[in-house]
Amino acid sequence: MENEAGVTSAADGLGGIAWNVVGHTYTPKLHSPNAFIWHAVVPADTFVPPHIHPTQDEWIVMLEGELEVEFGPEKHVAKAGDTVRMPMGIAHGIFNRSGQTATCVFGVAPSRKLFDLFKVLDGVTDPAELVRLSALHEVDFLPPPDQA
Template identity: 30%
Template sequence: MQTQPLSGGIVHQSQGKNFYLLGHSITTIFSQQTTQGAYYVFEVVTPPGLGLPPHMHEREDEFIYLVEGKLEILLGEKTFLAQAGASIFFPKGVAHAFQNASSKAAKAIFTVVPGANFEAFFTKLAALPPGTPDLPQIIAIFAEYGMQVLLPETA
């Protein structure tokens, strides 16, 4: 199959597709269609105290630039505090998580490489009904897209 060369483009502030995902506001900047699946770039605004549970990607590396706020970062078995201006790298195969560690919303730009499946993953998660998340359903969606949610072991 022959692909067309990428033509590039500009996305101005507030022009991307906006949706909510598990309490986070997401704005797509460069879709997987724009990049032919090479990567997916999106902005995440995370309310105070909110985050994502520890999980691991089988296929994607994730890069984050923290624009505003503070995030508590879990990377492998270590925890870090990232502040505005920090850059974070979550390699595939390494457990990671983040949580807003401040009293104000945190804003970050995420780049996922490759991006071919990530946008469909987000679309499926965003379609879940509002309210208390159905954890088994969320875990199943993560698994469908090659990601594993890492729940704490219970005694």
């Protein structure tokens, strides 16, 4: 799978994988030491709490719908066709407050430990466990505002 030339069809993920991470469906499309790319289906009223990737750049390419991306107090709406850049070390949260499902492609570079994190997060529903596992895989969640 790693570093192979080819095409991953729109309907497929690597090895038939589809993960449920924070209520979203993540389907990996490319995984190598240099980059990890996945397709995401983000249902209405779901979100990824503010977090930091200290060792990776991350981006989103919006396909359908819209997402609100927060960088600290700044809020930006990304719509179909938009690209969102989230450089390493910059706290960001991703929220679907649109009332409709959004689809997008996420990517990180370099891959680091995120692919392995998604494998262990598949189906995890306990927020404390999500935070604990994420910290072990180089993703640091920020405390909720009332606990900061």
